[in-house]
Amino acid sequence: MLxxxxxxxxxxxxxxxxxxxxxxxxAQTPTxxxxxxxxxxxxxxxxxxxxxxxxxxMDVAAGEKNGLSGAMLDRLRVDAARLEGIAxxxxxxxxxxxxxxxxxxxxxxxNGLKLSRVRVPLGVIGIIYESRPxxxxxxxVLALMSGNAAILRGGSEAINTSQALHKALxxxxxxxxxxxxxxxxxxxxxxxxVGAMLKAAGLIDIIVPRGGKTxxxxxxxxxxxxxxAHLDGICHTYIxxxxxxxxxxxxxxxxxxxxxxxxxxxxxxxxxxxxxxxxPILSALIxxxxxxxxxxxxxxxxxxxxxxxxxxxxxxxxxxxLSVALVNGVEGSLAHIATHSSHHTDAIxxxxxxxxxxxxxxVDSAIVMWNASTQFADGGEFGLGAEIGIATGRLHAxxxxxxxxxxxxxxxxxxxxxARP
Amino acid sequence: MLxxxxxxxxxxxxxxxxxxxxxxxxAQTPTxxxxxxxxxxxxxxxxxxxxxxxxxxMDVAAGEKNGLSGAMLDRLRVDAARLEGIAxxxxxxxxxxxxxxxxxxxxxxxNGLKLSRVRVPLGVIGIIYESRPxxxxxxxVLALMSGNAAILRGGSEAINTSQALHKALxxxxxxxxxxxxxxxxxxxxxxxxVGAMLKAAGLIDIIVPRGGKTxxxxxxxxxxxxxxAHLDGICHTYIxxxxxxxxxxxxxxxxxxxxxxxxxxxxxxxxxxxxxxxxPILSALIxxxxxxxxxxxxxxxxxxxxxxxxxxxxxxxxxxxLSVALVNGVEGSLAHIATHSSHHTDAIxxxxxxxxxxxxxxVDSAIVMWNASTQFADGGEFGLGAEIGIATGRLHAxxxxxxxxxxxxxxxxxxxxxARP
Numbered sequence: 001m002l003x004x005x006x007x008x009x010x011x012x013x014x015x016x017x018x019x020x021x022x023x024x025x026x027a028q029t030p031t032x033x034x035x036x037x038x039x040x041x042x043x044x045x046x047x048x049x050x051x052x053x054x055x056x057x058m059d060v061a062a063g064e065k066n067g068l069s070g071a072m073l074d075r076l077r078v079d080a081a082r083l084e085g086i087a088x089x090x091x092x093x094x095x096x097x098x099x100x101x102x103x104x105x106x107x108x109x110x111n112g113l114k115l116s117r118v119r120v121p122l123g124v125i126g127i128i129y130e131s132r133p134x135x136x137x138x139x140x141v142l143a144l145m146s147g148n149a150a151i152l153r154g155g156s157e158a159i160n161t162s163q164a165l166h167k168a169l170x171x172x173x174x175x176x177x178x179x180x181x182x183x184x185x186x187x188x189x190x191x192x193x194v195g196a197m198l199k200a201a202g203l204i205d206i207i208v209p210r211g212g213k214t215x216x217x218x219x220x221x222x223x224x225x226x227x228x229a230h231l232d233g234i235c236h237t238y239i240x241x242x243x244x245x246x247x248x249x250x251x252x253x254x255x256x257x258x259x260x261x262x263x264x265x266x267x268x269x270x271x272x273x274x275x276x277x278x279x280p281i282l283s284a285l286i287x288x289x290x291x292x293x294x295x296x297x298x299x300x301x302x303x304x305x306x307x308x309x310x311x312x313x314x315x316x317x318x319x320x321x322l323s324v325a326l327v328n329g330v331e332g333s334l335a336h337i338a339t340h341s342s343h344h345t346d347a348i349x350x351x352x353x354x355x356x357x358x359x360x361x362x363v364d365s366a367i368v369m370w371n372a373s374t375q376f377a378d379g380g381e382f383g384l385g386a387e388i389g390i391a392t393g394r395l396h397a398x399x400x401x402x403x404x405x406x407x408x409x410x411x412x413x414x415x416x417x418x419a420r421p
Numbered sequence: 422m423l424x425x426x427x428x429x430x431x432x433x434x435x436x437x438x439x440x441x442x443x444x445x446x447x448a449q450t451p452t453x454x455x456x457x458x459x460x461x462x463x464x465x466x467x468x469x470x471x472x473x474x475x476x477x478x479m480d481v482a483a484g485e486k487n488g489l490s491g492a493m494l495d496r497l498r499v500d501a502a503r504l505e506g507i508a509x510x511x512x513x514x515x516x517x518x519x520x521x522x523x524x525x526x527x528x529x530x531x532n533g534l535k536l537s538r539v540r541v542p543l544g545v546i547g548i549i550y551e552s553r554p555x556x557x558x559x560x561x562v563l564a565l566m567s568g569n570a571a572i573l574r575g576g577s578e579a580i581n582t583s584q585a586l587h588k589a590l591x592x593x594x595x596x597x598x599x600x601x602x603x604x605x606x607x608x609x610x611x612x613x614x615v616g617a618m619l620k621a622a623g624l625i626d627i628i629v630p631r632g633g634k635t636x637x638x639x640x641x642x643x644x645x646x647x648x649x650a651h652l653d654g655i656c657h658t659y660i661x662x663x664x665x666x667x668x669x670x671x672x673x674x675x676x677x678x679x680x681x682x683x684x685x686x687x688x689x690x691x692x693x694x695x696x697x698x699x700x701p702i703l704s705a706l707i708x709x710x711x712x713x714x715x716x717x718x719x720x721x722x723x724x725x726x727x728x729x730x731x732x733x734x735x736x737x738x739x740x741x742x743l744s745v746a747l748v749n750g751v752e753g754s755l756a757h758i759a760t761h762s763s764h765h766t767d768a769i770x771x772x773x774x775x776x777x778x779x780x781x782x783x784v785d786s787a788i789v790m791w792n793a794s795t796q797f798a799d800g801g802e803f804g805l806g807a808e809i810g811i812a813t814g815r816l817h818a819x820x821x822x823x824x825x826x827x828x829x830x831x832x833x834x835x836x837x838x839x840a841r842p
Contacts, residue, residue, distance in 0.1 A: 028783065205816070246838075247838040361449070362449065364831070366831060367834060369833075369836065370833075371839070372836030376534065381841070394829045396816045398829055398831060408816065410785070410788065410789060411787060413788060414790075415792040416792055417671065418793045419671050419672060419675035420679055420794045420797050420802070
């Protein structure tokens, strides 16, 4: 006996079919028309400012009533300045190079067949995110510019704001003749819909979760659809014996303290036992307000250092806390990183080019840096324009994922009547 | 209460850990040493001929006793000529360009950071295949040449032959100082081990199933590890109104009849209603021994045509059977292909370049061809050397997968002390 599908599955089946139809149109849409759609979307967002700000006020009021934290309330608040930022970021995406149609490589075979690999959109992108209404726009816009249809499912706390932003964006898209289903927003806040999206293999080609560890872990655990994401950003900065002391201090402080809550923030500092004087690094960190948790060697250097426990080497603090260990040269740093890194971003500070190249070669992370702050781990900083996320998996795309990461390719074979012998 | 892990899970955990350790070595192994390992492996296979042929004789005798079909027995038979073919194919792989270390692209940011994306191995490849002992060698060798460790699980009917081939290959690999765990073969024929491999996320980075539809469907259904594969090869050839009649006949016959059992064989022929004379195509097919199943319009053209049922348009015959339909021009072919193609390989035959480019642009398959036989859908024919398989999924790699498809990339960032503002 067959049990009838549940409402969430039926909803996603319907949205998925409409997304696929829209994706077929978007795949053939020229760059100029996609850009025109986005400019119209930005204009519609500006024109709908009153409606969007009123929706945000509703969400904020409901959030206050439900006892959301100040940080949560701040995330879902859209004021006039943020609205303009959102509209401007839509316009920024129109200036990015369109990956669709790019020829990756080409060759001619001895039998005269001409081969080329050409970028095409992935198809249907599912984005599951928390209560940041700007993701509704950012993710939808990146999907559209790369020729994909999007199914967006945002957090319930920001649903009114997301709906208002989505409505404006769709008005812009349809005004240039593109399908309204290009960017669909799940209007229902039932959590079962997330589960249905995660199981929608064949309907959704890839899921991008945007949010905290609980959300990403659930998505990675339950998904039957491929996922582009990172769970942790346990990033390391290694200060080599040949580090310039001034750069060492500046980069250690910046890598940890510029913004402590981002995934590219350094969580563990490794210092070469042969590095001349680690004390100024510890002092600078502590005096910038960082709690330093050290191994025995580090504790001996500064009485303000707190002893680190075993869990500290595997902890993403996302806060003004840093674990610091002495390691035996670059090989010691490589061993520590191989054991504890989450393969997001790891950096070496040294003036010795050979040591740096060895570190760059051996460390197996999405991003490996030499004499730079791990806080640069960001699609915008990499020149990719916006990013839909950072991936630490090994398949398809690694590191910051932007327009190119939302495409695949096909092989084109042009012949003159060749039969295979 | 925790239940202890089952033996299959423990076995794969152990093999996975050893594979990961070997992968770290292989990732840093220069091309010349990988090539030397493979040449030594080929030599060891030749030197072990007596042992390998004896193992094959054991497998064939057991297969005969167990009533395997002639085709199955033929697949697992290794004679002197096939052994030489296997050894030579190992040497062929050493001539392919090593993707590891290739710079995909590079840029410099306004702040002076130098970015590059560099290819690195995927890590650990799991290959699950049926009783074709040559896959033991082919898959292991492609994994090693691309810097990956391999865990091979072959069909039980060929276990003695696979073990003998694997033993020789490993002797060659270790003779040049590479780890024996670079290529591991599951020695136990317990089917639970396949299940353990499919669930080994974090231990195995990608699974490549090689075999029939039942195997691939099981793998795609159960896997928690990403899979590169294709389930069906429902390939189409469309004869446009502007097709050259001679090419139309030649390519229709070659695309179906050259080898009917391969995934690139055409299973459905679509003929433009405006094509002048389809009869010679039907005659040539029928006279080459092909059963033609046609729609009403095709049936009316030749009394030897059998009426097609609804299932025929979604059937991969892998046999001398072809479904043939009339369609209304290139748009009719695109609509049929969008509905029925398995997104493997589809071709157009026409002398009209604009129509051809429209078809190449719109058809959303891994391989799209113009005036060529779909039977060319093969890594060797594409100049990739050997192939580990053909993928019809949209993520990571599409079409023939060879050395490059077994790599990922990392971002290298070279700075001079930049902190992020």
